[in-house]
Amino acid sequence: MTGGRAEHFAKEIAASGDIAKSRADLIARTELGRATGALDQARALSIGSNGYIWRTAEDGDVRHSHREMEGKFVEWGKPPTLDGMTGHAGELPNCRCYKEIVFPTSHSYPA
Template structure:
């Protein structure tokens, strides 16, 4: 999408607003507005769904493997099949997918709104020239950076949410906070390292691990209680 918009800026056409000193090519305002109109009218829901489904599916598979392995190491019980077929976890996966679809669509919508606003302001000022091209290019870079930030943040949130869901599915009510403890970790997160928290009572200032933006902390299950599984599910 950002590439299409920027390509429209690079195509020469008859004079509209020219840079009188340097003779830069005029921006194709008509072509640019056409690109914006095309994306505004197009329904990209299926594309957003494909991206979100792939993202959540990969994260779910990785989380399932990690949580199952960790629980087996601690309990000696292979809970892999049980956790894979849980309807509660499937419901959580569906909710996470729906949330990511909306996030992906919002990135596109906000980018188009900002580009259109920049074009309209430039037309009012009579400055539809290389300065606008640079502004739109910066908007594209900012959008890509935001998309990357959201992807990292959602990876952490996805892992945290599915870890909690799988822990709760087998009766685990508490976890030990494990922080990264490097130069990037927040002080409020580092001070929680090694502390025990209940899933029903998250820390007021940070929430559970993964709740804060770009949080890399994780939950280590605390097995104080007997794991609540039917006997046939533990055999």
């Protein structure tokens, strides 16, 4: 596969076997989020970033545990565990949160 949107990957996943569309959508969104997150982290680490500020979609669908993370600093090497799952913003199943990357000179957050 090459770059694309989650919808494209969901169609390919659904076509690969006996899998419901909703499950294919979940897998595609989650895996695309993880891949994007790994790239974000690699880029940020390469410029000396220690972490990011957790940001949510700020709507009624945001999970309580994710809402509690809004605005908190997260170190790259210490992803939080929320609802029994460990991962960074945007990398958990159905998570629409995102990382506001902290650059080395932008703020003084704990290392």
